[in-house]
Amino acid sequence: MKPAPFDYHRPDSVAAAAQLLTELGDDAKLLGGGQSLVPMLSMRLAFFDHLIDISRLEEMKGIEATGDTLRIGGGTTHATVGSDEQVRAGVPLLTRATPLIGHFQIRSRGTIGGSIAHADPAAEYGAVALALDATIETVSTSGGREIAAKDFFAGVWETAMEPDEILVGVRFPIWSGRCGFAVEEFARRHGDFAIAGAVAAVELDDDDKVRRSGIGLLGLSATPRRASAAEEAIVGRPVGDITAEEIGELAMSGLDDIPADLQGSADYRRRVGAAMAAQAWRAAVKEAFDA
Structure with a gap:
């Protein structure tokens, strides 16, 4: 099957994406890796008049260890997370969970932000975020917000994010000893x-x-x-x-x-x-x- 018709938008910054999301409201959906959204659109289990593609925003990507915290940009792919040495050293649970996510094609396109925001109860990254007391970072036209993982997941495919928020990063504590x-x-x-x-x-x-x-x-x-x-x-x-x-x-x-x-x-x-x-x-x- 094919998705219902939609308008495609590709903003050049997170700020521009947030502005589009606010202006278009409930008729719009963010497109990151698309590994969950695209199948739902293709099977017509979901309908949106506008797709806002944030997959090429470099400011959404990257991995950085600072002190006792590892931050991963929301647009960082599973494959990158799974192969990164900083992740392997600081948050080994992510390294070990990554190979269990779908197949390598999915891991090459899917993103950590998309996985956590999608909030599938059987997804690995959500369980890791909870177990390690991760913090989810979001951005909207109203500013930034931090949400503790324990407060983030509300139900099947439901989170504490507001409709106009973008998940831009996840911070994981680094355990030592x-x-x-x-x-x-x-x-x-x-x-x-x-x-x-x-x-x-x-x-x-x-x-x-x-x-x-x-x-x-x-x-x-x-x-x-x-x-x-x-x-x-x-x-x-x-x-x-x-x-x-x-x-x-x-x-x-x-x-x-x-x-x-x-x-x-x-x-x-x-x-x-x-x-x-x-x-x-x-x-x-x-x-x-x-x-």
Whole structure:
């Protein structure tokens, strides 16, 4: 199928794009990598009179580490994120999550800003942003705004962004010390959205106790979720006293809106989610010990 007719706009700056978005209102949609939007337009699941192409705006791209923070421009492609050495050193969860996103053609065009703004509950970057307490930067004609990842995801394909805002960057804290990171997910086929998955980050102190942890879940709710109950239960405890099975069970507590579809029942997803959280925790702890 082909999309319904639309007018194409290609502004030369973020400011110009924001102005167009304000002027055109609900009839306009931003086009970044287009890996989610274009299929929806082609299947006529979405209709817009105007598309504002921001894919070539260089000010939307780039990766910069400053102190204990790594900032990634919203227009930076998945492929760039996955291959960047600053990302690998500062936010390993992004490096490990990237190969799980679709296929290489999608990663070559899709952007981190587009992925997070699209807010698919089964997408990897959203779970990483939650687990690491990332900050999302947006811009509109009214100025800039910062939104904590924990406040960003509102529902399936819904976020805290206003209709006239553009996601221009994401800031991730850089963890240091005895840290370990892992991403685990289960999908029917490589490249499919995961039925369920988990990302895990852990920092150990000199006594092998959990200093801090971050566990994000994907495919298990209407939004990416953070396994807060699991995190709170393990901080300060000797890591040797914590079993992976305990993490899996705790990670599933409080999930009362697990979806059921042709891929599996809610109970099936819960069991898969528990197994993925357990595997991710086990791998992250091993890496922390080896650090």
